[in-house]
Amino acid sequence: MENDNKRMQKKAMKVMTQVTELVNSIEAGGIDVSEARRALDLARSFLKADNSTKAIQYAKKADGLARDKRERVKAANAGSQLCASCGAPVEAGWRACPKCGAKMG
Secondary structure, three states, X not given: OHHHHHHHHHHHHHHHHHHHHHHHHHHHOOOXXXXXXXXXXXXXXXXXXXOHHHHHHXXXXXXXXXXXXXXXXXXXXXXXXXXXXXXXEEOOOOOEOOOXXXXXX
């Protein structure tokens, strides 16, 4: 059982390190990643409390938040349209958002 806990902690640390590097690189590009940072802070708190499973979940959430933010900024800079429901980039003529399924008007 102890080996499983150590293995999960090691996995959580690896995931958190990778996500931290991603968040730092996106932030270095001038993009606000405060939501992703908050999720990473929660991941660290769960890891300190020996809850590696939750730590991994929140690290992955931070990853998704940072990547989504980067894509929205890229789309806005390229003049693309954004979904009114979730903010994902959409192209003219699409009937629905590929991310959330919202109908495009």
